[in-house]
Structure formats: structure tokens, C-alpha cells
Amino acid sequence: MTEDQWVPPVVLLAVDLVILTLRRSRLHVLLVERGVEPYKGALALPGGFLQHAEEEIIAAAHRELAEEADLDVETLRLEQLGVYGDPGRDPRGRVVSVAYLAIAPRLPEPTAGTDAADAGWQPVERVLTGDLTLAFDHRRIITDGVERARTKLEYSSLATAFCGPTFTITDLQNVYEAVWGIPLDPRNFYRKVQKTEGFIVPAGTARRSATGRPARLFRAGPHTALYPPMVRPAESAAEKE
């Protein structure tokens, strides 16, 4: 792949984590306050450099997840989102970052990590509207991550990852409504979800509720790919390539 004398340039490899969760029926993303330059004090995605030359990229992602966000590595599935490597995206030099997407159920506030002065969940809406300013190109990474989550809700069982081990159908509907940003009909949603092969399976019988009829509980089913898929109304799927 190369000539005789020429040697290829080297780059620094980093990982960034887009961790989404639902809080008060709204989509939130985990951000940390940077404790070091560059962008010291600014909000950023959890992440960091590869630790040593033999570390697997996905392992680095899991490590940062534990270090910076104190989240349980076991319960979060990480999915590769993409590579962000424009020259100039990081003033320290040529840094190429591999972004991962993870979905978390409702969790306690994560504790601040080693080199993060603060950490917390922020509403995704504030990021997308530009209300919050983020370090590096992290706003774009989050935009891509949210878009990925939106489409994955359609044909995969991702939505159950937002919920705890057991959940009601209404819980699941709240996930779809929050991520897609549109209301859904509870009656049709109820039947659609139950008819989708392997999506959810009954777990236990009834459940406490302050008011109204107690709902049945379900667990995530065996299938990760949904067939038929959940379909998002046309208007809500308005985007380009």
C-alpha cells in the first residue's frame, strides 16, 4: 500500500460515548464537564484516548463508560455509531474518534469521574436546538446518535433497553413517544406490540399503581430484529440521506 521511503502519518485514537436514557418522559444524553484543556469547563461526551497500543476499541469504550460515567458495563450494549476524524476537530492534533451509542434504562445520577469536574443527564432537545454548547464536534455526534436511535426503534427491539428488566406496555409506548417526539394511540400500540413476534413476553401478573387499573408486566422478548417493524408516521420521518 506504500512506496519505499514514505511512511504513513499516525493519529491519536479516541472513543466517545453517546448514552441515551429517558427521564421524565424526555430523551436525555449523558454529558461530562471537561476538567482539562482543551474546552476545559465545557460540556462534552464521555470518552477518551486509547490507553495502550493493544487495547481493543470497544474495550476502551467500556472502560471509559465505567471510569467517566460509573455505569454498569454489563447492562449496556454499545453499538458503533461512526468515525469522526476531521483534521482540526481537536486542537491537540490529529484525533480520530470512534463514537458508540448506548441506551440506558432509568438510572441514578452518575457520579463524577476522574477527569470530569461534573457529569449529568441533559435533555437531548437542548443539545439539538443549540441551546447547549458542546466541545469538539460532539453536537453532531449526538445528532447522529439520536437519529440512529430513532430508526433503530423501528426495526429492532432497542426500545426495551430504555426500560428496566420488566415494564408495562405504557412504559414502552413512552419510549417511542419520547424518542420519536410524537404521540401514539395507546390502543393500537398495545395490539401492535403484542402482535410483533418475539418483541415482548409476559412477566408476572399485575402491578401497583396509584390510580387506574394495574397493568400487566412484560420482559424483553427473544428477538432483536422486529418483524413486522414498528412504523413511524411519514411526517415524523422527514429527513434526507
Added chain:
Amino acid sequence: MTEDQWVPPVVLLAVDLVILTLRRSRLHVLLVERGVEPYKGALALPGGFLQHAEEEIIAAAHRELAEEADLDVETLRLEQLGVYGDPGRDPRGRVVSVAYLAIAPRLPEPTAGTDAADAGWQPVERVLTGDLTLAFDHRRIITDGVERARTKLEYSSLATAFCGPTFTITDLQNVYEAVWGIPLDPRNFYRKVQKTEGFIVPAGTARRSATGRPARLFRAGPHTALYPPMVRPAESAAEKE
């Protein structure tokens, strides 16, 4: 993101190209014969290292496309497929490769490039079955690329990229049949494609044909996202997460 004394490891950044096309109604991928070690003489995806520290990754992909495959940069849209960076995937050291996917219409045999002893289109089937042995982890990259193409056919207008500037509906059907690997009903396909908003638009009237009624010609329509999507029968979409 780092301690005081510690410095992060560096990696070599490469790009690899999965270029798919249709030849004789079968899906083919562009491979080159490696002219240098490692894996000298083996088949591999076109690709190579970043040329200099300021080169954009996508620019490197376009450059390799021109250098190694002599394909027109303008007509091929490249889509990021993923990152492949396992330690040990390349004996030269820690090489992280960004894979891109491109779809090409029927094209003349590409010429051999600078450091490729030979280049040519190979049936994807031979790669997937393991009939052909490839360098590095390129078999996996191709597997991922083909799977991406299969799903993108459903909800994007990608299929038109396999065709020339104008095409018949039968041409388009051949694309779907080759990539999905299943036969489709011509009558239903015809109406489905025409009913899908912005997918194809009429271009010119009739066309030469050795036999049978001449078909109408079409061009790619304005939409890149298809709504409603083309749906792949359940059996052909059998995969896991």
C-alpha cells in the same frame, strides 16, 4: 482526558473501500491483488493509509478510489460503513481502518493501479461462502457492506445507484433481486416502484430491445429516503442483531 506524564498511543489510519456493482445479474465486489507484503498476492479491498496528517478521511477514500480502481470519483457516493481496528488485524502494527461503501453502475473493467498487481470484480457470493480467501479482515468488512446494502435498498433509493443514468423498471428489479437474492413479481414490483413518491421519474419514451415490447425509461427521482419503503419478505431478512 489524560494524566500528566502519560501519553496516548498512536495508530496508523487506513481506509478500505467496498465497491459493489451488478454484473450478469449478480452482485460483485471490487478486489485488488496485493502487490506488497503483508498478504502479498492475496486478494483485498482497495484501500490504503492516510497520505498525510491533514488529509480528511473521506478524501483519502476518494483518492484510493481513483488510484487503485481508476473509478470516477464524481459518480460514486461513499458511505461510511464502520471502523475495523482490532489489534492484530494487521501484522505491521496497530492499523485502524475506516471502511466505506459505494455502489457502482455497470462499468468497464478497472485498470490495475500503482501497488496492485491485479484488480477486478469478483462475485460477492464467492467471498461470503469463503470460496475466496481475502487479506486481513476484509471478508468481514464485505459481509457488513453487503448487509448494509441489503437494508439500504429497503428504505433508500440506493438501488438507482446500481443503474446508469436511465434505466427500465426491469433493470431496477434486477438490482433488488440480485442484492436480496430472491425473485420478485414483475407486475407488483412495477406498481410498487411507481407508487413510491419521488423514487423514479420518467425519462424519455421508449427504448431499443432485441425482443419484446420496449420499456419506458426512468431516472432517479428527487427523494433519497423512500416512503413507503420497499419491503423485503420475512424469510429473506433473517438475521440477528
Added chain:
DNA sequence: GTAATAGTGTCTATGAGACAATATCCG
């Protein structure tokens, strides 16, 4: 009982899929 949420039944419009029938070219 009322309020509130969970779950069921039913109707209608639309679309997928099967497949017969017709159209338009070549020779």
C-alpha cells in the same frame, strides 16, 4: 358511585401479493 388507567372489539381504507389479461415491439 367517580376518576383514572388498562385492555378489547370493530370498522374502514390502504397496500401487498397472486395472477389473468392486454399492449407493443421483432421477426
Added chain:
DNA sequence: CGGATATTGTCTCATAGACACTATTAC
């Protein structure tokens, strides 16, 4: 005309979406 491919029509079944209705809890 016959052969071949393109295009249209029609029928049937499944499903999305709208929405009335019933069920089960707390008070």
C-alpha cells in the same frame, strides 16, 4: 401471424389507524 417482454386490471387478504367500549383498580 408467434414469441417475447412490458404494462394494466382485478381479486383477496392482512394490517394500520380511528375510535367506541369494557375491565379493574383506588378512593
